[in-house]
Amino acid sequence: MPNFFSFEQGSENKQARINAEASPLLGRFRAVPRPQPQSSGLSPRRARSGSQAQINLLTAGYRGSVHIGYGALLAAGLEVEEDNTDDELDLERAAEGGRWAKWVCWGRRLWRKTEDTWVTPKAAAVKRVVDLWWSRWAVLVVLPAALAVTWCAIPFPQYSLPDDFDDPLDPGHSDGHRIPGHGDVRVQVNFWFFLFIYYGFYNLTALIWITKVFNLYSLNWWPTSLGFPVTISIxxxxxxxxxxxxxxxxxxxxxxxxxxxxxTWTFIIMAIPVAIAFGILLTNDRHLGLRHSLSETQRIFTSSWWAGDPDTSIPRRHTRRRPRLNPASFDPDDPIYHHDSTIFAHNPVSLPARRWLPASFVRFMWFCLALSVGLLAYVIGEAYAEIYLRTLPHNNLETIVYVYGWILTVNLLDGLTGWILGGNEGERVGSYPLSWVFKLYFVLTYQTYVRALYARLRSPQQFVLLQLLSSTGLIIVTPCLMSRPLHWLLAITGLNSQSYGSYQKTCVRNVFIRFLAENASMLAFLGSVVVLHFGANKDVYPYFAFDDDMVGEDGYTFELTFYASSVTWACELVASFVVAGLIQWIYGVSVVTEGKLDLAVWPELLPTSVAVMLHVLQNMLFSIIRLQFR
Known part of the structure; x- marks a missing residue:
């Protein structure tokens, strides 16, 4: 008797094997760990240890949901086997050789660690980085902030304004002079330096961010025939x-x-990879439900057998088919069937084919929509900042209306993107890492525009009022959002379809992401205030000059901005410790542990997060530069 099904003896140990249906989605593909092939250049021991590390990460502590981080509350039992074979060989070669051999071996070790952390991230390397608080701060807070501040501190070639200069952004320049929110334009800058150095690096970061997001989705957006270097260069x-x-x-x-x-032009450039990926899928007929001919047995269970519809738009093999029925026999009055019968006899594809969109293509369309909303967010943010800067100065009420109007706008866009990405596996995009990155993007986008607002607050009372509202909301509202009654209310109203464990995990993850966004944005803001106020680009960024006609009793000063912002940052740190302690005490969940485990389970999150943070921090600085080319 032939074997129709293969049988394999099972095991009572649930962790002995990873079920593909229970593995986390990384976009289109499931993150099922596979051993590294020996032909990849890795030693057998290194390949085995890397695979074992992934298995340990993915099987540590099931909690019944793919969207809760695979054992987020049992991180203490997470063990990753690290392989030091290559490091030991390098040390042996360095000991046998001279000084040059030591430098070569040190360079190899440094590149290997860099590759495992940033180029092709591995769980063991990322876990080693995020486990320690100082290294986690260094890569997730200090690194993107330092790169953004260094980028804006590169000295511009500057030229004096002509005598007959008339600023088009400052109409009423003579009588009734009103300083625009950006500050008075003071110098002309070199167009070519701005284009190739300043704007070029800004665009490069944007393209890296888009590429890393596609990596999380497990899809290459560039054509295979050209390759990534050629495509991104074009x-x-x-x-x-x-x-x-x-x-x-x-x-x-x-x-x-x-x-x-x-x-806006950067928005168009960032949309090009999305358009290319969409075109590639259409060219490969990924939007068609059937890309291969159906067998005779398969056609029995489709409409193509009894209605005569073609099973695919791809040319079919010549096989014996059941004779086509006359379509007019179904509905003689339907005008669609009023054709000559000879057409149906000799043209097997004259009837429109029954098409259905495969789940992978529908998921990609949702992914493109989420990207579009995300890219549109910072264009809206720039327009929002323009409105605010053109209506300065503001009183306390106007400041609160601006801040919380922007909060509402960002939260609406964030909620829309979160719904598109889906809260459960198989729901639209259904990718937890993508929802992690987009949440970071929106929270940091909100934070950066609020930080830039600090430079235009007129009194300590405005700082105190904003910080009081922010900290009170964080400490009181956040623990309440994680409560089981609120989850029950969201579930019965249809606003949330997650289990309570998944919902709780998402809330804790959002708190961790908020901590990252607050610290990175404030560090970049304080660094840019100092560098642009005292550095060579002071006249290019008059927003931070603080020496115009508005300085005075009610004006903007460097001392007020820097010291009040520093106190605000200290209050935010205290509020972060308080809310993390409350969550630990009430729910028994560690915010830091949850965040670290997410970064270790999905190591690609680390470089993607850094790229996203750098790009958003650059947006904050780009929105306040005054451009006047020679």
């Missing part, structure tokens, strides 16, 4: 080439002084 050249005619044509040159125009 897009980079395009991003720098298009603004050049606008600069040389007098009728369009006015666009180059508007920050919103540059950010």
């Amino acid at each position: 897009i980079a050249v395009l991003s720098l080439a298009v603004p050049i005619p606008l600069y040389y044509i007098p009728e369009t040159r006015f666009l180059t002084i508007h920050n919103t125009a540059w950010i």
